[in-house]
Amino acid sequence: MTDTFSALVSPKSVALVGASEDVARIGGRPLRYLREAGFGGSIMPVNPKRETVQGLTCHPDIASLPEVPDTAILAVPARATLDTVHACLDKGVKSAVIFSAGFAETGADGQRVQEEIANVAREGGLRLLGPNCLGVMNPAKGYYGTFSVVLDNALLNPGVVGIVSQSGAYGAHIAHLARARNMGISQWITTGNECDVDVSEALDWMVQQPETRVVMAYAEGVRDYERFIDALEKAQSLGKAIVFMKTGRSSAGAVAAASHTAALAGSDSVFDAVLRQYGAHRAASTAEQIDVAYACATGNYPTGNKxxxxxxxxxxxxxxxxxxxxxxxxxxxxxxxxxxxxxxxxxxxxxxxxxxxxxxxxxxxxxxxxxxxxxxxxxxxxxxxxxxxxxxxxxxxxxxxxxxxxxxxxxxxxxxxxxxxxxxxxxxxxxxxxxxxxxxxxxxxxxxxxxxxxxxxxxxxxxxRKEIAPAARLDLGKGPLSEARAKEILSRAGLDFPPEILVPVGGDVAGAAATLGYPVVLKVCSADIAHKTEVDGVAVNIRTPEDAVRAAEKIERRVREERPDARLDGILVAPMVGDGVEIIAGVTHDPVLGPVVLFGLGGVFVEVLKDVTFRAAPFDIDEAHRMIRDIRGFPMLEGVRGAPPCDVDALARMLSDLSRFAAAHADRIESIDLNPVRVMPQGQGVMPLDALIILKEEDSR
Amino acid sequence: MTDTFSALVSPKSVALVGASEDVARIGGRPLRYLREAGFGGSIMPVNPKRETVQGLTCHPDIASLPEVPDTAILAVPARATLDTVHACLDKGVKSAVIFSAGFAETGADGQRVQEEIANVAREGGLRLLGPNCLGVMNPAKGYYGTFSVVLDNALLNPGVVGIVSQSGAYGAHIAHLARARNMGISQWITTGNECDVDVSEALDWMVQQPETRVVMAYAEGVRDYERFIDALEKAQSLGKAIVFMKTGRSSAGAVAAASHTAALAGSDSVFDAVLRQYGAHRAASTAEQIDVAYACATGNYPTGNKxxxxxxxxxxxxxxxxxxxxxxxxxxxxxxxxxxxxxxxxxxxxxxxxxxxxxxxxxxxxxxxxxxxxxxxxxxxxxxxxxxxxxxxxxxxxxxxxxxxxxxxxxxxxxxxxxxxxxxxxxxxxxxxxxxxxxxxxxxxxxxxxxxxxxxxxxxxxxxRKEIAPAARLDLGKGPLSEARAKEILSRAGLDFPPEILVPVGGDVAGAAATLGYPVVLKVCSADIAHKTEVDGVAVNIRTPEDAVRAAEKIERRVREERPDARLDGILVAPMVGDGVEIIAGVTHDPVLGPVVLFGLGGVFVEVLKDVTFRAAPFDIDEAHRMIRDIRGFPMLEGVRGAPPCDVDALARMLSDLSRFAAAHADRIESIDLNPVRVMPQGQGVMPLDALIILKEEDSR
Missing domain, CATH: 3.40.50.261 (Succinyl-CoA synthetase domains)
Structure with missing residues (x-):
């Protein structure tokens, strides 16, 4: 008995529904290729109008098949697909490939039909590839469940390179290029509209096949990051390379436009971060994808880069x-x-x-x-x-x-x-x-x-690598959270903050300032005010008690004018920290991947140069060190213009702690902003000067 | 009568000195190719040991040739080359190709022999290609003055793509790739050690050939920028494309390390700037060079980029x-x-x-x-x-x-x-x-x-484009030049500076400050002190008369301690300019190209990100605008974080004026530094806050 996924890619028997005598047609090509390749299993053409097809006995319908095929290739029109899937289920078929287009890609109607097909199949235990896909190939087995014209002049040689592609056209293209480069193919799977099998699952399966040493993959996006990351990790553990072509960078345009952390995480950046984090290679061009896969096909990796x-x-x-x-x-x-x-x-x-x-x-x-x-x-x-x-x-x-x-x-x-x-x-x-x-x-x-x-x-x-210890689960309370509350929570998560004193409205601001030592910064503290500078809620570089009192009064007055509704907790008094290098760190919640940590240098580095990097949470300190070194402005942290080197170790600890906290509270946290954070000279730690935690909407009020 | 360069590339008659019967040898291959190509002119093999070579009548020496060939191909050992060149001169030959290696590339001895050959040839009016080159090809004429094995399996097709390469191996490589891409070749010239004909001259000649629409060029460097720029301009005027592969970027490592303008100009950056300035394309890879040349070969250029x-x-x-x-x-x-x-x-x-x-x-x-x-x-x-x-x-x-x-x-x-x-x-x-x-x-x-x-x-x-008006020639006097003197000179060259007052030692600093308005900056003024901050010679943000007097005294005291030898002109009092965006501009003297203008944003943009750009002087305001937009940090000048847009027009005028001044005084100026310059909000001009002109050494003392 073959497991269902293997049944799809490596079947011992196949039914071709909609089989055609014409070897140029969608229903004729698979038969032609299977016969040319000398497929060893049984081939059962299905077509009610014919006795034989391309010299093989033809069956009028699925019900009449002499045995239950491992897989069925459905070369039938979109409108006939649902009935054919029912027929497969009735016969007990475990896997099928749907070639036809005309489903989700055409709009809401097509989407509905596609969902119905998917539901029916799932309930009946039938695995589906497609619709709107070019099928599968398994050259070593002589199995060609595809109508791709790329085989018109030659079949593929068996080999060590796997291909997984959402796009059939792209999958055919790189198969052609690989063949021209003398590379053999282990398996080839195109997933199309992915009503059931998706790129993540296909990748996960393929990296586990012993004959596969390297996989070339193509996707416009990933639906299931958990499985995707799992596949990337399996590949790493087996010493197999994944060489990815991901399109849709243009969404990086969204990154370019934005200036605050929440908007900086576009799905393309997140995808990019995940590939980097889990050791896959993202190719910048198809030519590069082929070159890298070609080099990986030897399975021989260097021990250094000299x-x-x-x-x-x-x-x-x-x-x-x-x-x-x-x-x-x-x-x-x-x-x-x-x-x-x-x-x-x-x-x-x-x-x-x-x-x-x-x-x-x-x-x-x-x-x-x-x-x-x-x-x-x-x-x-x-x-x-x-x-x-x-x-x-x-x-x-x-x-x-x-x-x-x-x-x-x-x-x-x-x-x-x-x-x-x-x-x-x-x-x-x-x-x-x-x-x-x-x-x-x-x-x-x-x-x-x-x-x-x-x-x-x-x-x-x-x-x-070692297992990443999960962060302790904390009681975050109800939102919105004030700066003081956010800092308190993050302190319990292991982050260090400079000493600060929260002075209630009308309290002794000058006393607090004296305790901390001048100069100080005063900031309005209110859970209702996320962006303090917008309401003139911050005064910096306060050097005397008189200035402190005057500034506190002014802040209160302005905030009452601008936001009469806001509940004021008081004024936060903090020491003025001018040393070190300014960075920003944050967490966003990607709709597919979940919590993602962002890091960049402050100011123009983020706003003008878009010099930021991302990682999926959680990650360890080693990964945080790699993250820090991703950015072009990294030399800033090593000390320029005679400045001392910064405490990069402390920064790495902070980013890793932040990621563990974000992962442990993924269900509750919408975003976190630490902006600015000053990375102090070596041995002196990091100083997050501001903190903002936004809880998910259902939690906020 | 053929001009000498055409005689080299498009000869009507050719002598092959060192002709060999063996078609695999250096002296045999050209003969084989010429015969395979059906070269229409006369071919005269020279070899004292043979009566015939590859079926052609062979001559014992150059003197015995029945006619004076347009060109002679010298397939003789390095040690026999000088004598052979003498023989060519005696016969009245006008051009020759020297294949042999073993000259300048092997060290000082080889260099000496090569120079002697070059001198003898120049005096006698013999043009030389090589030594250490692969020769020339002219497929349309069936002329193959080369021993390149790239022709082993097929000759080249005539066409519209010219190839000029210092490296014979590279030239052969791209000829092979071009042939594989269905591109025909107009002419192919490799220059090797360039004892006479260099890449610039070959390029200059080639872009003028009517059959050539695009040239692929390769060089490690250029000896004659005047001719090189002339060739690039001729190509632009004729609507022909030059697609360049320049190697030796690693010298960009020098750029990376340096922080002040003089060291920032590496020869690779200068080359890069010249290609950009004169509209040639620098390819990042050989594949790109082929792709771009392939596209240019149609001679059809778009009118927009939609x-x-x-x-x-x-x-x-x-x-x-x-x-x-x-x-x-x-x-x-x-x-x-x-x-x-x-x-x-x-x-x-x-x-x-x-x-x-x-x-x-x-x-x-x-x-x-x-x-x-x-x-x-x-x-x-x-x-x-x-x-x-x-x-x-x-x-x-x-x-x-x-x-x-x-x-x-x-x-x-x-x-x-x-x-x-x-x-x-x-x-x-x-x-x-x-x-x-x-x-x-x-x-x-x-x-x-x-x-x-x-x-x-x-x-x-x-x-x-319009002719760039040459700047007026100014009397720069003797060096070294103080800041005040440098600013005075540059003012006369058209640059604007903020008002400043030079107060003699012991003079009324507070009075000058009052005239300008507080806050002010005080700077020591001395032709002997190029780097004022190194001797504590600057005090910024002076807000009161008392502070002004105290700061002036402190500057004088410190400077006298640090540099007792320096002649002090006094203290420069200047208004404190805090607005706008900080940039740096400068001029360096490239040993080959001459004066080069540098531009970048100040601070980390230059020091950490190496975000600088160069142009050969002089250039007009339009080119300055393009230069300004070269840098990644350009958005800073458009206004970020609510800052107003900067006066980019004034900046472009300043850079163009600086370039015209530098070009007019190229014989006297070693370098100029304007660092920092503040580019003020639109309509408010640029404020160069410091200026340093270093004159060439022979002028300085």
Whole structure:
């Protein structure tokens, strides 16, 4: 007995409902492909109008099938789909693929029909793929439950690369590109309108298949983040790479426009954060997606990011060094003494790194072998990147040249070896067959190697990670919450705040200020006033008792004028903190993912440069450190213009504590703003100067 | 009579010195290629050891040649090169290509020999290409003066794309890629060590050839900026595109480390600025270089950047919209009423932009034609970008599908039409033959179309540009120059400064402050003190006469302690300017290019984010406006957080005036620093608060 998901992707028997004699039609193509691939299971065409289809016995309807198929392919019009699903249920079929469009994507009517189909299927225990999808492929099994024209000229080779795509067209496109790049496919699943199986589930299943080493995925969005994150974690734990194309960045436009934390979290930013957090690679282009998946297909990941660049041409060497540095690889120079030895072997060579052996190096292949062997033995490189250019163009020379490199790297088989070659595809193939990764473009090579390094880091991180302790559940009371109350709650969650004194209306403001020491800040404290500056509710840099009294009176007067309805708790007196670097931190509630933590530098960094980063809550201190280093303005926290380095450890602790608190109270918290927070010099902690917690609406009043 | 440069690239007769019978050797390959290409001129092999070479009569030496060849290809060892050059001169040969390596790239000895060869040739009137180069190709003439193995399997097709490359290997690489992309080559020149002909001259010549529409260029650096800029301007004036790959960005690391203007100008930044200023495209990768050149090869440039995206698949449409927006194209929505009409034609379509016709659109090609015609007629798009995906995979369908689009765009032949297609190369070729640009990747398509728009803007800008009036020559006197003197000079050059009073030592500082109005700033004024804050020579925010007197005394005391040698002119009293946005501007002298103007926002923008931009001096106000908009932090000048918009017009005037002054005094000025400058609210000008002019060393003392 096959489990239902495997029944869908790896069936032993298949019914094709709406089977057609015409191999160019939707109902004809799957049959043609299955037969061309020599599918080993039983194929049962269903069509009431025919005795045979493409030479196979045809059945008038699902009820008459001689056995219950593992899966049914429904190549029937949208309007006939519901009845066909009923027929599948009556027969006891466990999985089906719905090709037809004309459902949710067309509007409310289509949406309704689609939901009815989904409900009927779910109640009857029938798993559905689609509708409006291109189906599934499983080349190793010869199973092609698809009508994609991408197979018109050739089927796919079996291999280690899985493909999961919401969009059938995109899935077909990358299958085509992968095939052209000599990559074999393990499974291929398109989810379309996702009335049942979605990208998260397909991904989750696919990363667990032993033959799959890397998955190329495509989605416009994710419906089920829990399962999605689960799939990403499974991939990390198994050392498998996920290379994602996510479209719909334009919603980042929303991020660009906004200036406060609640509006900063667009769904695209959140998606991006989750991929980063759980070690998947987000490709910026389809070409990059293919390049990175191609590199991952070896299953061989580097232990470090030091790359030795070998070149026969100085110009290409400089170009690749540029690209490697941009991609974050370490183009570390050869040790000085090793450079001297290399220079003795090949006097015209420039053996720093890039190691430029010049075109002359190919005149003596034994020498070339010794030279490259010395480079890799003494350079301490994790990765070898060689630029061969047109040298292997002639097929008679390509083979001895390749053997020279293989000999040079004997005993270093664990090290990744990548090449750029300008030569015909069949020559490239011979290099690939001997374990070289071959790229046409140095930039692609550098980007792919860099992605491998990040995957390797992610796998190692996953191995060493500890369970995140859940935060204690606190009684948040009823909203709205005043600043003082928000700070009190967050203090209990582990955050540190500067000392503050809440002075009741008409109380001794000057006394409180004297206790804290001048200069001080005065702020109106009211649960009804979320944005204090808008009602002139803040006075900064107060230096004398007289100024303190006058400022407190003015604040009270203004607030009463502006917001006569607001209940005043009093005036918060706080020390003036001018040191350190200003940052903002916050929590937003993503409608799909749940609580998301935001971090950025204050002021223009967020408002003009949109230099913010996100993480799904909760996360640990290590992840917080990575988060802090995401932003372009990070050097600000290391100390610039003679400023001392900031207490980044304390900041990481604060962000992690904030994330744990947010996760533990996800049901109650709409958003949190800590703005501004001053990150003090090393050892002096962080000072959140303001805090705002907004509870979810049902809680607020 | 052929001019010498044409003799090199388009010779009517050629001698091959060092001719070899072996078609795989450096001295054999050119002969093989010339014969395969059916070169029409006379070919004269030279080799003292042979009677014939590859079937042609061979001559013992250059002296014995039956005629004076237009060019000589020297396939001789480095050590024989000088003698061979002498022999060429004796014969009266006007141009030669030197293949051999072993010259300047190997060290001082090689450099010496190379210089001797260059001197001998220059004196005798012999133009040289190389040494250490791969030579030239001119496919239309069947002339292949090269030993590149890139021709091993096929020659190049003639066409409109020129290639100029310092690196022979890179030149061969992009020739290979261009051939694979169905692009024909007009001329191909590699310059190698550039002992005579350099990239600038080759580029200058190539853009003037009528058959060349676009040039792909490669350089690690430029020796002659005057000629280089001249070539870029000629290209702009002729409406020809230059697509540049410049390596050596790593020197941008120097930019990254530095915080003051003098160190900020790395040669790579300067190169980058010049390309931007003169409308050439700098490619970030070889793939991008090929894509952009491919798009430019039509010679058809758009009149605007509004792109209509047509797709058969929703997912691809979103992806291309993302990419187009990122690339700076305008994905403007269809007018509302036009959307209604499109929706009536194809009820399931989503006709906003991207216009998603869904896969169903291909079921009725007449309808598809009407639909696309309406889209382009009513959308007002300058560019059409269509995503066909796998639809044209079947060759029988590819043709009618193509005709449907051609019919839709009848009468709109001026509009650029680009497609992404996932189909075999021969199908793609048929679309290209009918005027479609075809890309595999949407991101490549978007980047290339965006580059076309920028080229078009550059061509238009060049047409409408006016001569830049040279600045008047001023007497700068002897250096070093004090702040007051620097401001006086720059005032005469047209820059505005806030009013200031120079009070001699012991003079009436309080009186001067009263004249200007409090608060004021006091600054030590001394030609010997370039960095005033380092000697505590500045006091800001002085609010009373007592404070003014005390601060002046303290400055004098401190300066006398720190720099007893310095001649004090006195104390500069200036109003305290706190409004506006802080920027920095400056001039540096690039060793190759000459005076370069720098601009950036002050503070962290320059120091942490390296958000600066450069221009070659002089430039006009329009160019200054473009310069100002280069930086990421530009929104700061438009007003953020409720700040008023800044006087960007005044800033542009200041930068242009500064550039004209710098150009007029390039012989005397080492650097200028205006740091900080406050850009005041609109209509209130700019306030350079400090000015430092450093004269060139020979002038300073």
């Amino acid at each position: 790359v030795g660049i070998f070149t026969l041409s100085g110009g290409f060497g400089i170009q690749l060094a540029d690209d490697a540095e941009s991609a974050g690889l370490d183009v570390a120079p050869m040790p000085d003494d090793a450079q001297i030895r290399l220079k003795e072997m090949l006097p015209y060579s420039a053996p720093r790194n890039p190691v430029d052996a010049t075109a002359q190096a190919v005149n003596d292949l034994d020498l070339l072998t010794r030279y490259v062997r010395a480079m890799m033995a003494e350079g301490g490189y994790d990765l070898f990147a060689g630029i061969l250019g047109t040298a292997p163009t002639s097929k008679t020379f390509a083979e001895p040249l390749k053997r020279a490199f293989l000999a040079a790297m004997e005993g270093q088989e664990d090290k990744l070896r990548a090449l750029t070659i300008t030569a015909p595809a069949d020559v490239v193939r011979t290099y690939e067959d001997d374990g070289f990764l071959v790229f046409e473009d140095g930039k692609s090579l550098a980007g792919a190697l860099s992605a491998l390094c990040r995957f390797a880091e992610g796998f190692a991180r996953f191995k060493s | 792109v209509g995206i047509f797709t058969l698949s929703g997912g691809f449409g979103i992806q291309l919209a993302d990419d187009a927006e990122s690339a700076g194209l305008d994905v403007a929505p269809m007018p509302d009423d036009a959307q209604i009409r499109l929706k009536e034609m194809l009820p399931y379509s989503a006709p906003r932009n991207p216009v998603d016709a869904t896969a169903q659109a291909v079921n009725d090609l007449d309808l598809l034609t009407r639909y696309v015609r309406a889209m382009m007629a009513e959308g007002g798009y300058d560019l059409f970008a269509g995503i066909l995906g796998t639809a044209p995979t079947s060759k029988t369908f590819a043709e009618p599908l193509k005709r449907a689009f051609l019919a839709a765009m009848e009468g709109q032949e001026d509009k650029l039409r680009a497609l992404t297609i996932t189909a075999p190369a021969d199908v793609v070729r048929t679309y290209e033959d009918d005027g479609f640009l075809v890309f595999e990747d949407g991101k490549s398509l978007a980047g290339a179309l965006s580059a076309l728009c920028r080229f078009a803007e550059g061509f238009a800008r060049f047409k409408s």
